[in-house]
Amino acid sequence: MKTYDLALIGFGGVNRTLAEIIATRGDALHSELGFGLRVVAITDLRLGSLVQAEGIDIDMALNIGANETFADHGGSRDTNNEAVIRSCTADIVCEATFTNPDDGEPAVSHVRWALESGKSVCTTNKGPVALRGPELSALAAGNGVHFEFEGAVMSGTPVIRLAKKMFAGLKIDGFEGILNGTSNYVLGRMESGLDLDAAIREAQDLGYAEANPAADIEGYDVRLKVLILANQLLGADITLQDVSCEGISSLTRDDIEQAARKGLRWKLIGSAKRSKNGAVTAGVKAVAVPLAHELAGISGATNAVSFNTDLLGPVMVSGPGAGRVETAYALLSDIIAMHHTSEVPSHA
Amino acid sequence: MKTYDLALIGFGGVNRTLAEIIATRGDALHSELGFGLRVVAITDLRLGSLVQAEGIDIDMALNIGANETFADHGGSRDTNNEAVIRSCTADIVCEATFTNPDDGEPAVSHVRWALESGKSVCTTNKGPVALRGPELSALAAGNGVHFEFEGAVMSGTPVIRLAKKMFAGLKIDGFEGILNGTSNYVLGRMESGLDLDAAIREAQDLGYAEANPAADIEGYDVRLKVLILANQLLGADITLQDVSCEGISSLTRDDIEQAARKGLRWKLIGSAKRSKNGAVTAGVKAVAVPLAHELAGISGATNAVSFNTDLLGPVMVSGPGAGRVETAYALLSDIIAMHHTSEVPSHA
Structure with missing residues (x-):
């Protein structure tokens, strides 16, 4: 053998x-x-x-x-x-x-x-x-x-090979994902009443966040992952500078509470989309999504990607995004x- | 070619x-x-x-x-x-x-x-x-x-091949799934205030439910799917009689509302689990799950399966479960x- x-x-x-x-x-x-x-x-x-x-x-x-x-x-x-x-x-x-x-x-x-x-x-x-x-x-x-x-x-958690092998014959024209467990955990804790700094400290105590949490909180980590998925799965030919990036550091508890009153929940979403002319736009941004949005239920340090496909519509995979x-x-x-x-x- | x-x-x-x-x-x-x-x-x-x-x-x-x-x-x-x-x-x-x-x-x-x-x-x-x-x-x-x-x-939506191909090298020791879109849609509408019969009629009008909705509402459809997944993915050697089956027909709006007050949501869940001695138990049952449960956010006619794996913990795939x-x-x-x-x- x-x-x-x-x-x-x-x-x-x-x-x-x-x-x-x-x-x-x-x-x-x-x-x-x-x-x-x-x-x-x-x-x-x-x-x-x-x-x-x-x-x-x-x-x-x-x-x-x-x-x-x-x-x-x-x-x-x-x-x-x-x-x-x-x-x-x-x-x-x-x-x-x-x-x-x-x-x-x-x-x-x-x-x-x-x-x-x-x-x-x-x-x-x-x-x-x-x-x-x-x-x-x-x-x-x-x-x-x-x-x-x-x-x-x-x-x-299979993402790249899942899309390449399991979606053969489908056209993927975009994806939206929660691709950083630390920031997702922090947003969840802010929803429970902590302010940003306290939530980050808690994530650090749990070993989710690095001593310098900027890569997680400012979206830089997600940005690299969006770039990988856009080039691998949408056939984009883009570089890091083409991926817009805004993190969650400007979000306040007040933003979180206002969203909750409207039935919305803040999530840090990395996404990319192929337009009709073939160009791919990609970015990282905090978005207040409706609770019925498929990424709204992804809680804690879990990651998820929802692919938009032509014949199946949205198909999502979720699972761990980190860990030894x-x-x-x-x-x-x-x-x-x-x-x-x-x-x-x-x-x- | x-x-x-x-x-x-x-x-x-x-x-x-x-x-x-x-x-x-x-x-x-x-x-x-x-x-x-x-x-x-x-x-x-x-x-x-x-x-x-x-x-x-x-x-x-x-x-x-x-x-x-x-x-x-x-x-x-x-x-x-x-x-x-x-x-x-x-x-x-x-x-x-x-x-x-x-x-x-x-x-x-x-x-x-x-x-x-x-x-x-x-x-x-x-x-x-x-x-x-x-x-x-x-x-x-x-x-x-x-x-x-x-x-x-x-x-x-890939499930069987996803588990067989993408989880190679992992041990799957169980799964929980929402495997019937009609019953899931009906439960969601009951949460919005409809009673069971009205919700079923609405599902029929939308083309989700058959004229005889028993297969969807009583869990018989899910039961067949649980049997397939248990035998295919857990290596079970069980028959239909081994899969216990309770549907959602006895659930009332009052049950739904009581659950909501406790932060719970009713879902019709098909599941199977391998015990330490290797035996597989499988069944279909309405369960009031916490809102943070990974299947709680699966809304409307969407289906999902969460696999419990040894090295990754739970990994879930969700997507359409029906449609031409x-x-x-x-x-x-x-x-x-x-x-x-x-x-x-x-x-x-």
């Missing part, structure tokens, strides 16, 4: 959890999915790098001491990302470093090095997909390898999709 | 609309999907049957006069279902006759004749899938052909799935 060798680039929550899933459920996955997974390289800013073509001991890597690096386990204190990615024997590179919303680096380079050296890539990183997606997809196609990134939009396990599953789902689509070129 | 020859069994709303889609969008589908579609046989209780291996003129069939039958166009006044299904040159039989909730006939026989004669089948008919699904799937597998039935649950065009698309989506899965055996 086929075994895919993986390189894990960035060994934070997502790739650590993928490694845990492989360690604890690998045998079950093997028999269920028809392929095995083996980790042959790991790089990480703190831990350095480790390359073992015969397979890394995942338990060792997961339990490495706070004062240790991979140098203490036969590897290097340096990440050596370019050398590791280009020359390791991995078939698939799992890129899960931090999102850089400005130029996508260093993840863009990680993806490029992998594709150039004939390795398939799965990533949960919005940066490379939003800012360099079409270019990297073309590079993958030119090298006969896969580039999958389901986790860049709603973690493991949920995002690690996105990588696994990418690998499953590669396995089913065509041969993943081997580098063993 | 591949062309699939179709036999349309039952030429009512669904198969007529499939024929319209082929006639009006066939060329676009051809270039987009990589295959063509041609109708080589039609049978219908009123119109009789017509078999033309070189392709039936769809415009003629769609515009046949109220006093005409296929006998006036080179066919027969008789349906001749067994002979047509067994001996026509179709690659795929599209079964869209009426649902018989007792024994699934005559649709079960239609499907069996097709599979036995080496033809693939797609159907939107709940009867054969709910009552004879595993047996017919085994017959298809034994004959090397396809048996697809996405439209039997939520018309064109929506259900015809389900057949098209079945054909697309066959095309992508493996070769569809040819009978030309």
